[in-house]
Amino acid sequence: MRYAYYPGCSLHTTAKEYDHSLHAVCNRLGIELAEIKNWFCCGSTPAHCVSVTGLLSAALSLGNLAIMRESGFQEVIVPCPSCFSRFKSALYNVAKEPRLREEIKKVIKDGWYSSIKVYHPLQIFSEESQLAKISSLVKRELAGLKVVCYYGCLLTRPPKVAQFDICEYPESMERILRALGVATLDWSYKTDCCGASFALTRTDIVLKLSHDILEGAKSVGADMIVVACPLCQINLDIRQEEIERTYGTDYKLPILYFTQLMGISFGLSPRELLLGKHFVDATRKLEEVSRHA
Amino acid sequence: MAHRTYIRVTEDPTIECVRLRYMVIPKEPVQVHRGFTDFADIIKSLSGLDVNLCFQCAKCASGCPVSYTMDYTPTQLVHAIQLGLTDLVLNSKTIWLCASCQTCTTRCPQDVDLAGVMDAVRSIAQRKKIKAKIPEVPAFYRSSLINISLFGRMYELGLILMLKLLTRSFTKDIGLGLRMLRKGKLNIFPSFRGALATRRIFSQVKAVEKK
Numbered sequence: 001m002r003y004a005y006y007p008g009c010s011l012h013t014t015a016k017e018y019d020h021s022l023h024a025v026c027n028r029l030g031i032e033l034a035e036i037k038n039w040f041c042c043g044s045t046p047a048h049c050v051s052v053t054g055l056l057s058a059a060l061s062l063g064n065l066a067i068m069r070e071s072g073f074q075e076v077i078v079p080c081p082s083c084f085s086r087f088k089s090a091l092y093n094v095a096k097e098p099r100l101r102e103e104i105k106k107v108i109k110d111g112w113y114s115s116i117k118v119y120h121p122l123q124i125f126s127e128e129s130q131l132a133k134i135s136s137l138v139k140r141e142l143a144g145l146k147v148v149c150y151y152g153c154l155l156t157r158p159p160k161v162a163q164f165d166i167c168e169y170p171e172s173m174e175r176i177l178r179a180l181g182v183a184t185l186d187w188s189y190k191t192d193c194c195g196a197s198f199a200l201t202r203t204d205i206v207l208k209l210s211h212d213i214l215e216g217a218k219s220v221g222a223d224m225i226v227v228a229c230p231l232c233q234i235n236l237d238i239r240q241e242e243i244e245r246t247y248g249t250d251y252k253l254p255i256l257y258f259t260q261l262m263g264i265s266f267g268l269s270p271r272e273l274l275l276g277k278h279f280v281d282a283t284r285k286l287e288e289v290s291r292h293a
Numbered sequence: 294m295a296h297r298t299y300i301r302v303t304e305d306p307t308i309e310c311v312r313l314r315y316m317v318i319p320k321e322p323v324q325v326h327r328g329f330t331d332f333a334d335i336i337k338s339l340s341g342l343d344v345n346l347c348f349q350c351a352k353c354a355s356g357c358p359v360s361y362t363m364d365y366t367p368t369q370l371v372h373a374i375q376l377g378l379t380d381l382v383l384n385s386k387t388i389w390l391c392a393s394c395q396t397c398t399t400r401c402p403q404d405v406d407l408a409g410v411m412d413a414v415r416s417i418a419q420r421k422k423i424k425a426k427i428p429e430v431p432a433f434y435r436s437s438l439i440n441i442s443l444f445g446r447m448y449e450l451g452l453i454l455m456l457k458l459l460t461r462s463f464t465k466d467i468g469l470g471l472r473m474l475r476k477g478k479l480n481i482f483p484s485f486r487g488a489l490a491t492r493r494i495f496s497q498v499k500a501v502e503k504k
Contacts (some may be wrong), residue, residue, distance in 0.1 A: 009446045009447035009448075009449075012446070012484070013449050013478065013479060013480050014445070014449060014473070014478045014479065016477070016478070029397050036491065037486070038486055038487055038488060038489050039446075040441075040445040040446055040486070040487025040488075040491045041441045041445065041446050041447050041487070041491065043441065044437070044447070045393055045434075046413055046434040046435075046437035046438050046441075047435075047438065047441070048393070049393065049411075049412055049415055049416075049434055049440070050412075050415060050416050050419055050431070050434050050435075051412070051416055051498075052339045052340055052412070052416035052417060052420075053339065053340065053415050053502065054340070054409075054412070055501060055502060056494075056495070056498045057499070058493045059498050060441075060491070060494060063490060063494055065296070067490075085395075095339055099341075103501050106497065106501050107494060107497045107498055107501060108494075140339070152393035153392075153393075153395060153396070154395065156396050157394070157395035157396065157398070157399045158398045158399045159399060162449065167399060168399075192358060193358040193359075193392050193394035195358075195392065195398070196392050196393070196394070196429075197392075197433065198392060200430075200433055200452075200456055201427075201429035201430050201433045201456075201460075202362075202390070202427065202429065202430070203466070204362075205359060205362060205390075205392070208361075209358055209359075234462075234478075238469060238472075238473065238478075239469075242469075255462075270451070276476075277476050277477065277478060279472070279476075285503075
Protein backbone atom coordinates (compact mmCIF):
# COMPACT_ATOMS: atom_id res chain seq x y z
CA MET A 1 0.00 0.00 0.00
CA ARG A 2 1.28 3.44 -0.88
CA TYR A 3 0.00 6.64 0.69
CA ALA A 4 0.91 10.28 0.39
CA TYR A 5 2.42 11.42 3.68
CA TYR A 6 1.87 14.83 5.24
CA PRO A 7 4.03 15.04 8.37
CA GLY A 8 3.13 18.59 9.36
CA CYS A 9 5.52 21.05 11.00
CA SER A 10 5.72 19.38 14.42
CA LEU A 11 6.95 16.05 13.08
CA HIS A 12 9.98 17.77 11.60
CA THR A 13 10.84 19.66 14.79
CA THR A 14 9.38 18.99 18.23
CA ALA A 15 8.12 15.49 17.40
CA LYS A 16 10.90 13.98 15.25
CA GLU A 17 10.53 10.78 17.26
CA TYR A 18 6.93 10.42 16.07
CA ASP A 19 8.07 10.81 12.45
CA HIS A 20 10.94 8.32 12.83
CA SER A 21 8.91 5.70 14.68
CA LEU A 22 5.97 6.00 12.26
CA HIS A 23 8.30 5.40 9.31
CA ALA A 24 9.94 2.45 11.08
CA VAL A 25 6.59 0.84 11.94
CA CYS A 26 5.12 1.41 8.47
CA ASN A 27 8.24 -0.11 6.98
CA ARG A 28 7.66 -3.32 8.98
CA LEU A 29 3.98 -3.38 8.05
CA GLY A 30 4.70 -2.92 4.35
CA ILE A 31 3.00 0.47 4.16
CA GLU A 32 4.83 2.94 1.97
CA LEU A 33 4.73 6.62 2.96
CA ALA A 34 5.59 9.09 0.21
CA GLU A 35 6.31 12.53 1.61
CA ILE A 36 5.41 15.21 -0.93
CA LYS A 37 8.42 17.51 -0.80
CA ASN A 38 6.89 20.98 -1.07
CA TRP A 39 4.16 20.76 1.56
CA PHE A 40 3.53 23.78 3.79
CA CYS A 41 1.85 24.48 7.14
CA CYS A 42 -1.87 23.68 7.39
CA GLY A 43 -2.46 26.87 9.37
CA SER A 44 -3.22 24.97 12.55
CA THR A 45 -5.08 26.84 15.30
CA PRO A 46 -3.99 30.42 14.49
CA ALA A 47 -5.34 30.40 10.93
CA HIS A 48 -8.90 29.49 11.85
CA CYS A 49 -8.98 31.49 15.09
CA VAL A 50 -8.70 34.86 13.41
CA SER A 51 -10.44 34.28 10.11
CA VAL A 52 -14.17 34.97 10.19
CA THR A 53 -14.98 33.25 6.91
CA GLY A 54 -12.56 30.38 7.44
CA LEU A 55 -11.02 31.11 4.04
CA LEU A 56 -7.37 31.28 5.13
CA SER A 57 -7.54 28.05 7.06
CA ALA A 58 -9.37 26.23 4.25
CA ALA A 59 -6.97 27.57 1.60
CA LEU A 60 -3.85 26.44 3.48
CA SER A 61 -5.28 22.96 4.03
CA LEU A 62 -6.74 22.45 0.58
CA GLY A 63 -3.59 23.87 -1.03
CA ASN A 64 -1.66 20.99 0.51
CA LEU A 65 -4.23 18.44 -0.61
CA ALA A 66 -4.04 19.88 -4.12
CA ILE A 67 -0.27 19.31 -4.17
CA MET A 68 -0.79 15.69 -3.22
CA ARG A 69 -3.50 15.26 -5.81
CA GLU A 70 -1.15 16.69 -8.44
CA SER A 71 1.43 14.09 -7.47
CA GLY A 72 -1.14 11.42 -8.25
CA PHE A 73 -2.29 10.41 -4.76
CA GLN A 74 -5.86 9.71 -3.67
CA GLU A 75 -5.16 8.93 -0.03
CA VAL A 76 -3.04 10.78 2.49
CA ILE A 77 -1.81 9.81 5.95
CA VAL A 78 -1.72 12.65 8.46
CA PRO A 79 -0.24 11.71 11.86
CA CYS A 80 -0.75 15.09 13.57
CA PRO A 81 -4.33 15.44 14.89
CA SER A 82 -4.23 19.21 14.45
CA CYS A 83 -3.41 18.91 10.73
CA PHE A 84 -5.84 15.99 10.44
CA SER A 85 -8.58 18.11 11.93
CA ARG A 86 -7.79 21.10 9.68
CA PHE A 87 -7.85 18.95 6.52
CA LYS A 88 -11.09 17.25 7.52
CA SER A 89 -12.74 20.56 8.46
CA ALA A 90 -11.66 22.22 5.24
CA LEU A 91 -13.13 19.38 3.15
CA TYR A 92 -16.31 19.42 5.24
CA ASN A 93 -16.79 23.19 5.13
CA VAL A 94 -16.14 23.46 1.42
CA ALA A 95 -18.69 20.73 0.74
CA LYS A 96 -21.23 22.42 3.02
CA GLU A 97 -20.86 26.11 2.28
CA PRO A 98 -21.40 27.31 -1.31
CA ARG A 99 -19.89 30.73 -0.59
CA LEU A 100 -16.65 29.29 0.73
CA ARG A 101 -16.57 26.99 -2.29
CA GLU A 102 -16.79 29.99 -4.63
CA GLU A 103 -14.14 31.95 -2.74
CA ILE A 104 -11.72 29.06 -2.49
CA LYS A 105 -11.77 28.69 -6.29
CA LYS A 106 -10.11 32.09 -6.54
CA VAL A 107 -7.21 30.93 -4.37
CA ILE A 108 -6.75 27.22 -5.14
CA LYS A 109 -7.14 26.67 -8.85
CA ASP A 110 -7.09 22.87 -8.93
CA GLY A 111 -10.54 21.74 -7.85
CA TRP A 112 -9.80 18.03 -7.53
CA TYR A 113 -8.74 18.08 -3.91
CA SER A 114 -12.24 17.14 -2.76
CA SER A 115 -11.77 13.54 -3.88
CA ILE A 116 -8.78 13.02 -1.59
CA LYS A 117 -9.21 10.82 1.48
CA VAL A 118 -7.51 11.84 4.72
CA TYR A 119 -6.50 9.18 7.24
CA HIS A 120 -4.86 9.16 10.63
CA PRO A 121 -2.39 6.27 11.04
CA LEU A 122 -4.55 4.93 13.91
CA GLN A 123 -7.34 4.35 11.39
CA ILE A 124 -5.06 2.39 9.08
CA PHE A 125 -3.40 0.33 11.81
CA SER A 126 -6.66 -0.59 13.53
CA GLU A 127 -8.12 -2.28 10.46
CA GLU A 128 -8.65 -6.02 11.03
CA SER A 129 -6.09 -7.10 8.43
CA GLN A 130 -3.41 -4.81 9.90
CA LEU A 131 -4.14 -5.93 13.48
CA ALA A 132 -3.42 -9.55 12.53
CA LYS A 133 -0.18 -8.45 10.90
CA ILE A 134 0.77 -6.37 13.94
CA SER A 135 0.28 -9.39 16.25
CA SER A 136 2.43 -11.54 14.01
CA LEU A 137 5.31 -9.03 14.07
CA VAL A 138 5.70 -8.91 17.87
CA LYS A 139 9.29 -9.75 18.85
CA ARG A 140 9.39 -8.42 22.36
CA GLU A 141 6.59 -9.08 24.82
CA LEU A 142 5.44 -6.20 26.99
CA ALA A 143 2.98 -8.26 28.98
CA GLY A 144 3.61 -6.56 32.32
CA LEU A 145 2.98 -3.09 30.96
CA LYS A 146 -0.20 -1.19 31.85
CA VAL A 147 -0.92 1.87 29.76
CA VAL A 148 -3.67 4.40 29.15
CA CYS A 149 -4.38 5.68 25.65
CA TYR A 150 -4.77 9.40 25.22
CA TYR A 151 -6.26 10.74 21.99
CA GLY A 152 -6.58 14.46 22.78
CA CYS A 153 -9.24 16.85 21.50
CA LEU A 154 -9.03 17.06 17.80
CA LEU A 155 -8.77 13.50 16.55
CA THR A 156 -12.40 12.64 17.22
CA ARG A 157 -14.11 16.02 17.32
CA PRO A 158 -16.50 17.10 16.03
CA PRO A 159 -17.63 13.60 14.97
CA LYS A 160 -19.43 14.57 11.77
CA VAL A 161 -16.25 16.26 10.56
CA ALA A 162 -13.54 13.94 11.90
CA GLN A 163 -15.43 10.67 11.30
CA PHE A 164 -12.92 8.93 13.51
CA ASP A 165 -13.95 6.08 15.78
CA ILE A 166 -16.40 6.69 18.67
CA CYS A 167 -16.25 10.35 19.53
CA GLU A 168 -16.39 10.38 23.34
CA TYR A 169 -14.69 7.05 23.98
CA PRO A 170 -12.51 5.97 21.04
CA GLU A 171 -10.92 2.51 21.12
CA SER A 172 -8.74 2.22 18.02
CA MET A 173 -5.44 2.82 19.84
CA GLU A 174 -6.47 0.25 22.46
CA ARG A 175 -7.15 -2.29 19.73
CA ILE A 176 -3.66 -1.80 18.30
CA LEU A 177 -1.91 -2.00 21.66
CA ARG A 178 -3.91 -5.07 22.69
CA ALA A 179 -2.76 -6.71 19.46
CA LEU A 180 0.78 -6.16 20.80
CA GLY A 181 -0.20 -7.82 24.08
CA VAL A 182 -0.07 -4.59 26.09
CA ALA A 183 -2.70 -4.15 28.81
CA THR A 184 -4.78 -1.01 28.26
CA LEU A 185 -6.72 0.52 31.14
CA ASP A 186 -10.08 2.28 31.12
CA TRP A 187 -9.92 5.89 32.19
CA SER A 188 -11.83 9.15 31.93
CA TYR A 189 -9.44 11.50 30.14
CA LYS A 190 -9.09 9.93 26.69
CA THR A 191 -10.34 12.94 24.78
CA ASP A 192 -9.87 15.71 27.33
CA CYS A 193 -7.95 18.84 26.37
CA CYS A 194 -4.31 19.27 27.46
CA GLY A 195 -4.37 23.04 27.00
CA ALA A 196 -2.87 22.83 23.53
CA SER A 197 -1.32 26.04 22.20
CA PHE A 198 -1.77 27.89 25.50
CA ALA A 199 1.63 26.39 26.36
CA LEU A 200 3.31 29.55 25.08
CA THR A 201 0.75 32.10 26.25
CA ARG A 202 -1.22 30.94 29.30
CA THR A 203 1.00 28.21 30.68
CA ASP A 204 -1.11 28.06 33.87
CA ILE A 205 -3.99 26.56 31.85
CA VAL A 206 -1.74 23.87 30.37
CA LEU A 207 -0.36 23.04 33.81
CA LYS A 208 -3.86 22.64 35.27
CA LEU A 209 -5.35 20.60 32.42
CA SER A 210 -2.28 18.42 31.97
CA HIS A 211 -2.16 17.89 35.73
CA ASP A 212 -5.74 16.55 35.61
CA ILE A 213 -4.77 14.14 32.83
CA LEU A 214 -1.62 12.91 34.61
CA GLU A 215 -3.59 12.54 37.85
CA GLY A 216 -6.26 10.53 36.01
CA ALA A 217 -3.63 8.22 34.52
CA LYS A 218 -1.93 7.73 37.87
CA SER A 219 -5.18 7.01 39.69
CA VAL A 220 -5.98 4.03 37.45
CA GLY A 221 -2.45 2.70 37.91
CA ALA A 222 -0.95 3.33 34.47
CA ASP A 223 2.78 2.90 33.87
CA MET A 224 2.76 5.35 30.98
CA ILE A 225 0.49 7.42 28.75
CA VAL A 226 0.42 6.52 25.07
CA VAL A 227 -0.45 9.44 22.78
CA ALA A 228 -1.15 10.23 19.14
CA CYS A 229 -0.65 14.01 19.16
CA PRO A 230 2.65 15.97 19.12
CA LEU A 231 1.21 18.85 21.13
CA CYS A 232 -0.28 16.60 23.83
CA GLN A 233 3.01 14.72 24.03
CA ILE A 234 5.03 17.86 24.54
CA ASN A 235 2.65 19.38 27.08
CA LEU A 236 2.50 16.22 29.18
CA ASP A 237 6.20 15.38 28.85
CA ILE A 238 8.30 18.53 29.00
CA ARG A 239 5.99 20.32 31.43
CA GLN A 240 5.69 17.34 33.78
CA GLU A 241 8.43 18.55 36.13
CA GLU A 242 6.82 21.97 36.30
CA ILE A 243 3.43 20.36 37.01
CA GLU A 244 4.95 18.24 39.78
CA ARG A 245 6.51 21.37 41.28
CA THR A 246 3.32 23.43 41.02
CA TYR A 247 0.96 20.81 42.43
CA GLY A 248 3.36 19.05 44.80
CA THR A 249 2.92 15.68 43.11
CA ASP A 250 5.18 12.96 41.78
CA TYR A 251 4.34 11.20 38.53
CA LYS A 252 7.43 10.36 36.45
CA LEU A 253 5.01 9.04 33.83
CA PRO A 254 6.67 8.48 30.44
CA ILE A 255 4.63 9.84 27.52
CA LEU A 256 5.16 7.69 24.42
CA TYR A 257 3.78 7.84 20.91
CA PHE A 258 1.80 4.73 20.00
CA THR A 259 4.21 4.21 17.12
CA GLN A 260 7.14 4.09 19.53
CA LEU A 261 5.47 1.41 21.62
CA MET A 262 4.70 -0.54 18.46
CA GLY A 263 8.35 -0.20 17.44
CA ILE A 264 9.56 -1.49 20.82
CA SER A 265 7.27 -4.52 20.44
CA PHE A 266 8.57 -5.12 16.95
CA GLY A 267 12.04 -5.35 18.45
CA LEU A 268 13.40 -2.00 17.27
CA SER A 269 16.00 -0.37 19.49
CA PRO A 270 15.19 2.68 21.65
CA ARG A 271 17.83 4.56 19.65
CA GLU A 272 16.02 3.92 16.37
CA LEU A 273 12.78 5.14 17.92
CA LEU A 274 14.47 8.23 19.41
CA LEU A 275 13.26 7.45 22.93
CA GLY A 276 16.07 9.67 24.22
CA LYS A 277 14.23 12.77 23.05
CA HIS A 278 11.69 12.53 25.86
CA PHE A 279 12.19 14.46 29.08
CA VAL A 280 10.68 11.69 31.22
CA ASP A 281 12.72 8.55 30.62
CA ALA A 282 10.76 5.54 29.37
CA THR A 283 13.58 3.05 28.80
CA ARG A 284 13.88 1.89 32.41
CA LYS A 285 10.18 1.08 32.67
CA LEU A 286 10.30 -0.76 29.35
CA GLU A 287 13.33 -2.78 30.46
CA GLU A 288 11.52 -3.77 33.65
CA VAL A 289 8.47 -5.19 31.91
CA SER A 290 9.77 -6.59 28.65
CA ARG A 291 10.75 -10.09 27.82
CA HIS A 292 12.18 -11.18 24.49
CA ALA A 293 9.83 -13.60 22.79
CA MET B 294 -36.59 25.68 16.23
CA ALA B 295 -35.17 29.15 16.22
CA HIS B 296 -35.95 31.12 19.29
CA ARG B 297 -35.06 34.76 19.49
CA THR B 298 -34.72 36.84 22.61
CA TYR B 299 -35.34 40.55 22.28
CA ILE B 300 -34.64 43.06 24.95
CA ARG B 301 -35.93 46.57 25.15
CA VAL B 302 -33.66 49.13 23.55
CA THR B 303 -33.26 52.16 25.70
CA GLU B 304 -31.49 55.48 25.48
CA ASP B 305 -31.38 55.85 29.25
CA PRO B 306 -28.11 54.43 30.65
CA THR B 307 -29.44 54.19 34.21
CA ILE B 308 -32.11 51.59 33.49
CA GLU B 309 -30.95 48.27 34.83
CA CYS B 310 -31.78 45.28 32.69
CA VAL B 311 -34.05 42.56 34.02
CA ARG B 312 -32.18 39.63 35.53
CA LEU B 313 -32.83 36.40 33.66
CA ARG B 314 -31.90 32.87 34.66
CA TYR B 315 -28.53 32.70 32.94
CA MET B 316 -27.93 36.35 33.36
CA VAL B 317 -24.90 37.66 31.63
CA ILE B 318 -25.34 41.32 32.38
CA PRO B 319 -23.14 42.72 35.12
CA LYS B 320 -24.68 44.40 38.16
CA GLU B 321 -23.91 47.94 37.09
CA PRO B 322 -26.33 49.57 34.64
CA VAL B 323 -25.89 48.40 31.09
CA GLN B 324 -26.83 50.51 28.16
CA VAL B 325 -27.96 48.56 25.16
CA HIS B 326 -27.33 50.58 22.07
CA ARG B 327 -29.82 50.73 19.27
CA GLY B 328 -28.88 48.48 16.40
CA PHE B 329 -26.76 46.12 18.47
CA THR B 330 -29.34 43.37 18.73
CA ASP B 331 -28.37 42.37 15.20
CA PHE B 332 -25.00 41.07 16.46
CA ALA B 333 -26.25 37.50 15.97
CA ASP B 334 -27.23 38.35 12.40
CA ILE B 335 -23.79 39.80 11.68
CA ILE B 336 -22.17 36.60 12.92
CA LYS B 337 -24.55 34.54 10.83
CA SER B 338 -23.92 36.50 7.66
CA LEU B 339 -20.15 36.30 8.11
CA SER B 340 -19.73 32.72 9.25
CA GLY B 341 -23.05 31.02 8.51
CA LEU B 342 -23.52 30.07 12.18
CA ASP B 343 -26.84 30.70 13.95
CA VAL B 344 -26.45 31.35 17.69
CA ASN B 345 -30.19 31.97 18.03
CA LEU B 346 -30.69 28.21 17.95
CA CYS B 347 -29.22 28.06 21.46
CA PHE B 348 -31.75 27.41 24.23
CA GLN B 349 -29.28 27.81 27.08
CA CYS B 350 -29.00 24.19 28.27
CA ALA B 351 -25.44 24.94 29.49
CA LYS B 352 -23.99 21.70 28.17
CA CYS B 353 -21.18 23.69 26.54
CA ALA B 354 -20.26 25.38 29.81
CA SER B 355 -20.23 22.10 31.72
CA GLY B 356 -17.96 20.35 29.24
CA CYS B 357 -15.63 23.29 28.62
CA PRO B 358 -12.14 22.55 30.03
CA VAL B 359 -11.25 26.24 30.35
CA SER B 360 -14.54 27.69 31.61
CA TYR B 361 -13.03 27.76 35.13
CA THR B 362 -10.84 30.69 34.14
CA MET B 363 -13.29 32.51 31.83
CA ASP B 364 -15.18 35.64 32.90
CA TYR B 365 -18.34 34.44 31.12
CA THR B 366 -19.06 30.78 30.46
CA PRO B 367 -19.62 29.80 26.81
CA THR B 368 -23.37 29.56 27.53
CA GLN B 369 -23.40 33.08 28.92
CA LEU B 370 -21.39 34.37 25.99
CA VAL B 371 -23.93 32.96 23.53
CA HIS B 372 -26.70 34.56 25.54
CA ALA B 373 -24.88 37.88 25.41
CA ILE B 374 -24.60 37.55 21.62
CA GLN B 375 -28.33 36.82 21.39
CA LEU B 376 -29.01 39.92 23.46
CA GLY B 377 -26.73 41.99 21.27
CA LEU B 378 -24.31 42.92 24.06
CA THR B 379 -21.51 43.57 21.60
CA ASP B 380 -19.19 45.41 23.97
CA LEU B 381 -19.44 42.74 26.63
CA VAL B 382 -18.71 39.97 24.14
CA LEU B 383 -15.83 41.64 22.32
CA ASN B 384 -14.20 42.76 25.56
CA SER B 385 -14.56 39.42 27.33
CA LYS B 386 -11.69 37.18 28.37
CA THR B 387 -13.74 34.18 27.23
CA ILE B 388 -13.19 34.65 23.51
CA TRP B 389 -9.41 34.54 23.96
CA LEU B 390 -9.42 31.69 26.47
CA CYS B 391 -11.29 29.27 24.20
CA ALA B 392 -8.85 26.45 23.40
CA SER B 393 -10.76 25.37 20.25
CA CYS B 394 -11.04 21.85 21.64
CA GLN B 395 -14.48 21.45 20.00
CA THR B 396 -16.11 19.81 23.04
CA CYS B 397 -18.97 22.36 22.99
CA THR B 398 -19.51 21.98 19.24
CA THR B 399 -19.59 18.20 19.61
CA ARG B 400 -22.09 18.11 22.46
CA CYS B 401 -24.50 20.92 21.54
CA PRO B 402 -28.01 19.45 21.20
CA GLN B 403 -28.96 22.33 18.89
CA ASP B 404 -25.95 21.83 16.63
CA VAL B 405 -24.53 25.27 17.29
CA ASP B 406 -20.86 25.23 16.28
CA LEU B 407 -19.77 27.22 19.30
CA ALA B 408 -16.05 26.84 18.62
CA GLY B 409 -16.79 28.35 15.20
CA VAL B 410 -18.73 31.19 16.83
CA MET B 411 -15.67 31.90 18.99
CA ASP B 412 -13.52 32.10 15.83
CA ALA B 413 -15.99 34.54 14.29
CA VAL B 414 -16.20 36.73 17.40
CA ARG B 415 -12.41 36.77 17.79
CA SER B 416 -11.91 37.93 14.25
CA ILE B 417 -14.62 40.60 14.60
CA ALA B 418 -12.80 41.86 17.71
CA GLN B 419 -9.55 41.98 15.76
CA ARG B 420 -11.11 43.77 12.80
CA LYS B 421 -12.56 46.36 15.13
CA LYS B 422 -9.08 46.67 16.66
CA ILE B 423 -10.43 46.06 20.15
CA LYS B 424 -7.68 45.63 22.73
CA ALA B 425 -7.80 41.99 23.79
CA LYS B 426 -8.29 41.16 27.47
CA ILE B 427 -5.70 38.39 27.15
CA PRO B 428 -3.21 40.14 24.82
CA GLU B 429 -0.75 37.22 24.71
CA VAL B 430 -3.21 35.08 22.78
CA PRO B 431 -3.75 37.33 19.73
CA ALA B 432 -0.02 38.07 19.85
CA PHE B 433 0.57 34.33 19.53
CA TYR B 434 -1.86 34.07 16.61
CA ARG B 435 -0.28 37.04 14.88
CA SER B 436 3.27 35.82 15.25
CA SER B 437 2.28 32.31 14.12
CA LEU B 438 0.67 33.60 10.97
CA ILE B 439 3.59 35.88 10.12
CA ASN B 440 5.83 32.90 10.74
CA ILE B 441 3.87 30.61 8.41
CA SER B 442 3.65 33.17 5.63
CA LEU B 443 7.38 33.93 5.82
CA PHE B 444 8.77 30.42 6.14
CA GLY B 445 6.06 28.19 4.70
CA ARG B 446 6.40 25.81 7.61
CA MET B 447 6.25 26.72 11.27
CA TYR B 448 9.67 27.83 12.52
CA GLU B 449 9.20 27.24 16.25
CA LEU B 450 12.29 29.06 17.49
CA GLY B 451 11.39 32.14 15.44
CA LEU B 452 7.84 32.00 16.76
CA ILE B 453 9.00 31.81 20.36
CA LEU B 454 11.41 34.73 19.93
CA MET B 455 8.83 36.89 18.19
CA LEU B 456 6.25 36.12 20.87
CA LYS B 457 8.77 37.06 23.54
CA LEU B 458 9.34 40.39 21.82
CA LEU B 459 5.62 41.09 21.51
CA THR B 460 4.70 40.10 25.06
CA ARG B 461 7.97 41.17 26.71
CA SER B 462 8.26 37.89 28.56
CA PHE B 463 11.95 37.32 27.96
CA THR B 464 12.78 35.06 30.87
CA LYS B 465 9.75 32.73 30.64
CA ASP B 466 10.63 29.06 30.01
CA ILE B 467 14.30 29.79 29.24
CA GLY B 468 15.49 26.60 30.94
CA LEU B 469 12.89 24.51 29.16
CA GLY B 470 13.79 26.05 25.79
CA LEU B 471 17.50 25.36 26.25
CA ARG B 472 16.78 21.76 27.23
CA MET B 473 14.63 21.37 24.12
CA LEU B 474 17.45 22.76 21.97
CA ARG B 475 19.91 20.32 23.53
CA LYS B 476 17.52 17.43 22.86
CA GLY B 477 17.22 18.57 19.23
CA LYS B 478 13.52 19.27 19.67
CA LEU B 479 13.83 22.74 18.11
CA ASN B 480 15.39 23.44 14.74
CA ILE B 481 17.92 26.27 14.81
CA PHE B 482 17.32 27.30 11.22
CA PRO B 483 14.01 27.70 9.40
CA SER B 484 13.14 25.68 6.32
CA PHE B 485 11.95 27.86 3.48
CA ARG B 486 10.19 25.01 1.71
CA GLY B 487 6.64 25.99 0.84
CA ALA B 488 7.27 29.67 1.61
CA LEU B 489 6.35 30.75 -1.92
CA ALA B 490 3.06 28.87 -1.74
CA THR B 491 2.04 30.25 1.65
CA ARG B 492 2.92 33.82 0.68
CA ARG B 493 0.79 33.48 -2.45
CA ILE B 494 -2.13 32.02 -0.46
CA PHE B 495 -1.92 34.74 2.21
CA SER B 496 -1.98 37.55 -0.33
CA GLN B 497 -4.77 36.00 -2.41
CA VAL B 498 -6.91 35.34 0.66
CA LYS B 499 -6.42 38.96 1.67
CA ALA B 500 -7.52 40.11 -1.78
CA VAL B 501 -10.64 37.89 -1.77
CA GLU B 502 -11.62 38.91 1.78
CA LYS B 503 -11.30 42.61 0.93
CA LYS B 504 -13.94 42.37 -1.78
